[in-house]
Amino acid sequence: MGLLTNLRSSISRAASTLFSDEEPKRIGIYGPPNAGKTTLSNRIVRDWTEHGDVVGPESHIPHETRRARRKENIEIERDGKTVTIDVVDTPGVTTKVDYTEFLEHDIEKDEAVRRSREATEGVAEAMHWLREDVDGVIYVLDSSTDPFTQVNTMLIGIIESQELPVLILANKIDLEESSVQRIRNAFPQHETIPLSALEGDNMDEVYDKIAEYFG
Ligand SMILES: Nc1nc2c(ncn2[C@@H]2O[C@H](COP(=O)(O)OP(=O)(O)OP(=O)(O)O)[C@@H](O)[C@H]2O)c(=O)[nH]1
Numbered sequence: 001m002g003l004l005t006n007l008r009s010s011i012s013r014a015a016s017t018l019f020s021d022e023e024p025k026r027i028g029i030y031g032p033p034n035a036g037k038t039t040l041s042n043r044i045v046r047d048w049t050e051h052g053d054v055v056g057p058e059s060h061i062p063h064e065t066r067r068a069r070r071k072e073n074i075e076i077e078r079d080g081k082t083v084t085i086d087v088v089d090t091p092g093v094t095t096k097v098d099y100t101e102f103l104e105h106d107i108e109k110d111e112a113v114r115r116s117r118e119a120t121e122g123v124a125e126a127m128h129w130l131r132e133d134v135d136g137v138i139y140v141l142d143s144s145t146d147p148f149t150q151v152n153t154m155l156i157g158i159i160e161s162q163e164l165p166v167l168i169l170a171n172k173i174d175l176e177e178s179s180v181q182r183i184r185n186a187f188p189q190h191e192t193i194p195l196s197a198l199e200g201d202n203m204d205e206v207y208d209k210i211a212e213y214f215g
């Protein structure tokens, strides 16, 4: 990005903060490893920012995201209104990170041990953000897998006890094994929106709901 463009966008950001009475809502993207949290975060950023920088790398290897990453001031326009959010892509939460998981993906032992240590710290960091620093949660699930797990029930329970607004996204509906109903049955107290973050399916409804829940 050129210096001038940079400067211009900083000024417009500062101006919009100055003239709007609403601070951006900080939205944490949570869920188990490999659910598609980073793919979704990248899509949101690409759809709504000019520079289209990505939040982080997407990978079929679990625990690719091992530090929370934030993109600020994403302005989503809905029905003539603008909702400004900061997106926080978090590391996938699991009860245990086992280094042998990485060996199955042809990663050398030293690197596998390093990644599993980082991933464990990442889980702690994700939990810290959830306790202290988010205004709302997008909970991403891979709809081709069983949603009724310890981690999902525990995390959704914590989110509920914090009284944070939460939107459940049933991702990967492009896969044949996908079942959105299975997620609705597991968490009937919340609304579940189907999508494919990879293919970009049903993103309009996702943005409508983001504006409704977090605007
Ligand atoms: N078929 C399909 N694959 C998807 C979709 N969204 C993400 N993926 C794939 O799922 C894998 C994991 O995606 P990521 O976005 O890295 O998942 P994550 O939740 O950020 O994973 P961690 O960072 O490990 O917690 C990648 O191979 C993605 O291409 C989707 O909608 N459909």
Ligand SMILES: [Mg+2]
Residues within 6 Å of the ligand: 037, 038, 039, 057, 058, 064, 065, 089, 090, 091, 092
């Ligand atoms: Mg990720």
